[in-house]
Amino acid sequence: MKKKKIVVIGFIGTQLDGGKGSARWEKWRPSIALTQHDDLVVERFDLLHSGHFEPLVAQVEKDIASVSPETTVVAHHLPIVDPWDFEDVYGSLFDFAKNYTFDTDNEEYWVHITTGTHVVQICLFLMTEAHYFPGKLLQSSPPRRQTIGAAGSYALIDLDLSKYDQIAQRFSSEQQEGVAFLKSGIATRNARFNTMIDEIERVAIKSRAPILLMGPTGAGKSFLARRVFELKKARHQLDGKFVEINCATLHGDGAGSTLFGHIKGAFTGAASDRPGLLRTAHKGLLFLDEIGELGLDEQAMLLKAIEEKRFLPVGSDHEVLSDFQLIAGTNRDLSEEVVKGRFREDLYARINLWTYELPGLRDRSEDVEPNIDYLLAQFSAENAQMVRFNKEARERFMRFATSPDALWIGNFRDLSAAVTRMATLADAGRITDVIVTDEVRRLQRLWQHHAKTSVPDSTVELSDVLSRESLEQMDLFDALQLQAVIAVCRSSRSLSDAGRKLYAASRSSKVKPNDADRLKKYLAKFELDWERVLA
Known part of the structure; x- marks a missing residue:
């Protein structure tokens, strides 16, 4: 295996790294000392600083070049006004990490926490533990006896957040922000749904195991899968793409080719190689919606790909590799499909570790209103025009939308379409009672064949x-x-x-x-x- 290059990320020590004239070499300076170890080659040193310390940064850069010519120093000025303010420091580091291009395949990142204020050190610790910095913590120490030019020692720290519970609690808001992100900032009120999203956030950050999302069409499975991808991407846990396919669209021989790829000449019409969606999702997230529609042969190949990260493209004798995370969606009861022989039991067991059932809109009537507000805000932003309900119109639509007459067969797709229609027809940005009345009639016509007008005819013993x-x-x-x-x-x-x-x-x-x-x-x-x- 190719050895990764060492990259150190750390703040300049405004006191520890300083010194004038040749006398500066008589003291231990942490940043420079890291590049003086015979057993350590630092490929790059990302030197962070704030305030007006450019002369010191230039001096440190020059000194590192003199003792370790192979080390490239890259200085980064962070807009930190008060290095003892948690919000100021954490915000600046968060922005830095978000915009930094991490190459975890070729580089190993060591986050130096010896220099900087205690607040800086705590923030670096927390952000490394949360994988905003996908690396290890590095602590350096001076030599026991002061010796000119001595490098001292260094150690990589095993993160154990249990020792820092009080500090971790100060940043519990990060987890709350992750939950809000998965919900797109929609202030949902359904307790069951909120509890489920809270757990999904924790699982998404800590696990790469498959996730199974169950629920009716339009309940938001695809939307949630993409938000999970974006959340993990922001934490530098995924480097690849979000790849999505509805398995109900895959038929016959083309199903295997679409998912696993094929080689040239594998079948009639295969004029060139095709990588397939699994390889396209390498180091990313693959969302297979309606996974219950896959054929048994494709299910067997998918199981091997999940477990071994390798598979055979159609017509090939050579396996290919793809390391992806899987989220599967279905509106079927897969356990029942297993009993009927339509879904492989071993595949179901593999994807059933984290299973969540997304309730339909009728089971989340208290979330209709916040979703309407979200959809209106989205429409207003996209069309550069503020759209609002009249008071009477809003009350009328809410009464209908949360009543038994509102079947919401298409769930949130129906709601999104309804809001879009009303907002489009709104003159001067106002949705009136007349517009709501017309929309209610339109929805009732849409659902008329699904409406239940009487007690079911069923004999109960x-x-x-x-x-x-x-x-x-x-x-x-x-x-x-x-x-x-x-x-x-x-x-x-x-x-x-x-x-x-x-x-x-x-x-x-x-x-x-x-x-x-x-x-x-x-x-x-x-x-x-x-x-x-x-x-």
Whole structure:
């Protein structure tokens, strides 16, 4: 394996690295000393500084050149006003790291924390631990006995954040910013969704294992996968591209060629080599949407590529390498597909380590409003025109959008289309009651074939869920009502969905309707719960 070049990143020591005349060589100067070790060759020294220390920087650069001609010194001036202010220092270092071109394939980065204020050292520690600087911490020390020209010693530090809990807590906001980034700054209110995004942020930063996103079409799987990629890219955890493909579009022999590539002459029409999407995603992130649509042969090849980072292109006898992170999306129940023999059990086990189910818009009615605000702001920015609802129009649309009549079959795609249409038709940037009325009618026409106008026709045997003793003590009225409720539950996607159908009329009179809780309490009267009802 090719040995990587050593690159040191560190602040100039305004006191430790200073000195005048030949006497400066009689003292230990940390930055210069790092380049004096016989067992260490520093390819490049990125020397950070703030304030007005250009003469000192020039002197240090000249001295390093005299003792280590092979070391290139690159000076970087950071706009730090107060080197003892956490926000000032951290912000400047964050911007520096964000714009720095890291080449982790060829260079190994050592972050020198001997020089600079304590605040600088703490910030460098935290940013290295968080992978904004993809390297190791470097601590240097003076010689035990003062000797002219002695280099002292140096050590690479094993990061252990548990020793610095109080400091780490000061920067817990970084994790919160990561969560906000995944949500595009949308102030979502659904507790289940927020908890899920919080965990995805932590998993995305700490793990390269596959992630499986489940949920209905339009729930935001593709959008979230791209945000995960951008988050990891900002942390220098990925160097490659974001590559996306909907597996439902792959058919026949072309599926293998699209994913794994082919060599020239592999089949009729293969006039040249094709790398395939897996190789295009090398060192990046591959998002396979609707992975349940893949054929069994492609599933077997994908499993090998995930586990071994190598595979055979179509028609080739030589394996190729590709190291990518996988995020898979599906609107199917893959465990059920495994039972039916349509999805490989070993592949499902491999991608099922981190599985998250994205709820549809109907299950996140409290998030309709913040998403409308986000979509309006996005439309306004793209069209350079501020667009807002009239008060009455906003209230009317919100009543409809959060009611049982709003089916949101396409989930957020339907909502995005609705907002785009209303914003486009808004004169002088105002969405009126007339525009909302027309849009509601348009959505109702769109969903008319999906609307459920009556209680599902389903025969429910109460003996399947209740004991004989309970049935004998139950009035006919209660039995008939419970049968109807269970029929609705079994035709619904979730407890919340069933609750909205059952309490469609009375919920409008409540300030904070909680249909799921009302239904849960009703079932509890018969010692039943959601899982038991569906059994």
